[in-house]
Amino acid sequence: MIPPSPASVPEASLPTADRSLFHIISPKQFSRPLLDELCELTTAARTLAKSRHGARALQMLLADKRAMLYFSQPSTRTFLSFNNACHILGIRTSEIRNASTSSEVKGETVEDSIRTFSSYVDVIIMRSWEQGLAERAAEHMNSIPRPVPIVNAGSGKDHHPTQALLDIYTLDRSFSDRGGIDGKTIGLMGDLLRGRTARSLAYLMKNYSDVRLVFIAPSGFEMQDDIKSHLDEHKVEWYDTDQLEEVLPDLDAVYVTRIQTEWDDPDSPVQVDYSKFQIGLEQVKSMRSDAAIMHPLPRGPELHPAVDADPRAMYWRQERNGMWMRVAALLKTFGVDDQFRSIYQDHNIG
Ligand code: NCD
Numbered sequence: 001m002i003p004p005s006p007a008s009v010p011e012a013s014l015p016t017a018d019r020s021l022f023h024i025i026s027p028k029q030f031s032r033p034l035l036d037e038l039c040e041l042t043t044a045a046r047t048l049a050k051s052r053h054g055a056r057a058l059q060m061l062l063a064d065k066r067a068m069l070y071f072s073q074p075s076t077r078t079f080l081s082f083n084n085a086c087h088i089l090g091i092r093t094s095e096i097r098n099a100s101t102s103s104e105v106k107g108e109t110v111e112d113s114i115r116t117f118s119s120y121v122d123v124i125i126m127r128s129w130e131q132g133l134a135e136r137a138a139e140h141m142n143s144i145p146r147p148v149p150i151v152n153a154g155s156g157k158d159h160h161p162t163q164a165l166l167d168i169y170t171l172d173r174s175f176s177d178r179g180g181i182d183g184k185t186i187g188l189m190g191d192l193l194r195g196r197t198a199r200s201l202a203y204l205m206k207n208y209s210d211v212r213l214v215f216i217a218p219s220g221f222e223m224q225d226d227i228k229s230h231l232d233e234h235k236v237e238w239y240d241t242d243q244l245e246e247v248l249p250d251l252d253a254v255y256v257t258r259i260q261t262e263w264d265d266p267d268s269p270v271q272v273d274y275s276k277f278q279i280g281l282e283q284v285k286s287m288r289s290d291a292a293i294m295h296p297l298p299r300g301p302e303l304h305p306a307v308d309a310d311p312r313a314m315y316w317r318q319e320r321n322g323m324w325m326r327v328a329a330l331l332k333t334f335g336v337d338d339q340f341r342s343i344y345q346d347h348n349i350g
Pocket of ligand 1: 077078160163196197257296
């Protein structure tokens with residue numbers, strides 16, 4: 001059983017809403033008003049795109065812009081959803097998906113590479129193996145005459161802010177008839193030590209009131225202290241367990257993640273018995289009938305494909321939500337959200 005929640009702490013001390021975005025680097029940038037606004041923009045954009053007229057209007061919004069997708073670490077969903085989000089808004093895209101085909105192999109610094117991209121495009125969306133690289137790129141941009149926004153599409157083991165945004169959107173929608181995310185108990189399971197999606201999502205939870213986080217991980221793979229202290233500072237209740245069966249019936253959502261074996265030392269791969277950290281039909285039986293089962297994907301053995309047919313499985317929706325949330329994030333980054341709103345109103349929806 002999950003221990004009872006302490007007396008609720010109202011989130012009256014939320015920072016004054018700064019709802020502008022230029023670079024998107026870290027979950028630290030997101031206040032509750034900004035998260036709520038992004039969710040609202042996401043729904044509005046996908047609604048507008050349903051009509052051919054609306055889709056055309058969206059495509060004109062940023063038709064004068066170009067984006068660089070600079071992904072030196074593998075990606076399927078994040079790459080494709082950003083690529084398609086750009087196209088929805090009329091942004092033309094170019095890409096580097098393999099650093100060995102760029103001048104980095106000739107010894108060009110990341111700073112010089114990024115500055116070069118900025119000569120040709122209006123936004124750089126980047127994923128890298130290196131923690132903090134997107135932040136470094138943004139700092140560099142801030143020091144040059146024609147800075148373009150940097151969007152972090154995953155930085156090492158550190159953070160994946162736009163994944164966390166789409167996860168928030170999915171949770172919010174899953175709980176839309178139950179008061180949203182506030183007051184919910186959310187389990188994060190798997191490789192919490194090296195999984196950037198779980199780290200970023202846990203970080204954002206400080207924006208919601210009375211949320212309880214249950215970190216379900218094998219010994220040695222627990223959520224790191226930087227996130228835990230941040231949650232403590234913001235009075236978000238959390239606790240660690242390795243007993244999935246015990247906590248599962250109490251969870252409003254379980255966020256399943258895979259073991260991030262790509263970070264293992266090839267000479268001594270980590271040996272862990274992961275069999276107790278899997279969701280299959282048996283586990284799903286003990287979950288609440290209105291629970292949400294999430295996964296950033298790709299999955300491994302931790303989430304059985306038989307679960308896909310269960311109405312509580314949200315991960316395929318998560319993928320699609322990701323494209324629309326990235327449309328919303330780009331609207332903010334280019335500061336065309338108000339323009340978007342008037343187009344939306346002109347189309348007489350809602
Ligand atoms: C995640 C990532 O790259 O961090 N995937 C994604 O972006 N949807 C999760 C993972 O690889 O486990």
